[in-house]
Amino acid sequence: MRPGRPGTRPIFLVQPIGGTVYTYLPLARHLDAGGAAIFGVRASGTDPGEPVLDEVPAMAERYVADILREQPEGPYTVGGHSAGGITAYEVARQLEARGQAVKLLILDAPSMPAVYDDVIETIDDFLRSHEAFASCESTSYQSFVAALETDPALRQIVLATCLAEQRYKPRPISAEVVYFAASEQRDARDTHAGMYWLDLVEGEFSLYRTPGDHFTMMDDPWVETLARLIDRHLARDLPRRA
Template structure:
């Protein structure tokens, strides 16, 4: 099964944008992006194993292994300039994928880290060790589309294993300081995100030798859902791609 979902193939596009979902998320989270982003950008979204149309594939519980699998699957798609966008857990994975590809000679043009504490400043409570009800309460508290699934008992039974797996993966992740990233990096946050504030997000600057910027949007941890148009406009501005046909 392919690792990427591309809603609109654009052989003419000058740039590819690879999007990595949050813990418990799937490629459907970014489904609307292809329609709204510039025609000059081709969007590819990672579909983690063990969910959605990859429900039959075994879960991956190690961040290093998942990074290597994603980077390997990306290799044939790095024949054009490309950028990475990751939200929450996806931001940390996108950072590790960027470092690995950089080491292999396929350096991204930009990394966007959204709604995430920087990899060297994680900490916090282990949610993966909580019982089902407590874990569900945490997920519902963060909001987003996953919260709706948790209110349906049948869906909850289906999605909880991979949500727990993803939290275990990111909570057992350990940052290694080398190799240093040289890629331009932008950190996005919601101004009411209980998970990461602007000051903490600013520490992403410590992880790259490239230029750094931060942008704050109105909203909570899943600010990028209601603020999608503003987020995409900022991505296109940063990447200097035309917005029209």
Template structure:
């Protein structure tokens, strides 16, 4: 995934310096992109991780019910609604029945568009599943560039990056939780810190 993104970026900007960043899983992808670019001799001026973290849980311990509930949790949190179905209930349903159940319960909460169908829901699930699998499979290597981590005050943590950052690692705490950091009003605090960091690194 990181390699594909690098190729896409370099069709527009073949040579650095590069400024990379991402929220949650996308921050993990950005870390690997920065590492690969640095190994290839390219300059990465700044890597910004927005409430991203490393994972240590073996993928073998994760079943379809966990993946489905992770998707439900994400959708609910993004749209400000409590949304979950117990693992026990999900385990009693076939995959298509699980998706149908999600559609039935999510649409009245305006978590999903009213016209989304089972086929589109299946595609969304497969993309989410692939991303989740990639995140659990990935074992990050050290990176020696300049990294900025924006973590939330809800669960302030360096996300496991301090042991991997061979270069500088600056940590900023932003109000809110994992989802609120990207929403008003907390995203304004994030934007201000990010703007300051970019201005600082551009001047260097």
């Protein structure tokens, strides 16, 4: 999504519910991240002939292989928005199981109890579970909803990802986790999702609040603040200039 300067550690952003990584383009434009390259990790099934995966560990295994091809050795910086944050968590766990150090950026992912509460077998079920966002100002979200009506491949990936999430039982990790919560929480059932992930993390955990709701936080102009918060946190790892 963006080339990086030599010697910098890349950032890998895992696909959210729709399988593609276009939602990260505004963030990639605003992030400085010390000049790091930014990669989007797309879902299997977004290209013709690829299998559509419906298990989070299998999805993460594929993504870990993609990441290792670009960066054979850690430490790693991995992130994901919404459903992408859940899959990125498993990516971090699998990298950690290989003995690698990981910094995980979770961008307003739901808690798993909230995920388990939603029984989603059809696209209508999915849309009903997101009724609170019907009036959302996010143009990318509205475009996503419109695409669901005409793109059968997108619908297949969305439903497979929902099924994968409902089957997933995350295990504790020791990676450093940074959770970014949207200030405007439209889903009244899950207003403190960050606390769920805090209870799973055995390493360092940081929590930031960023403007916008679950979807607008990824769009201009709200995403500018998210980028600044990520940059501020990542700057702690950058070498200081003499």
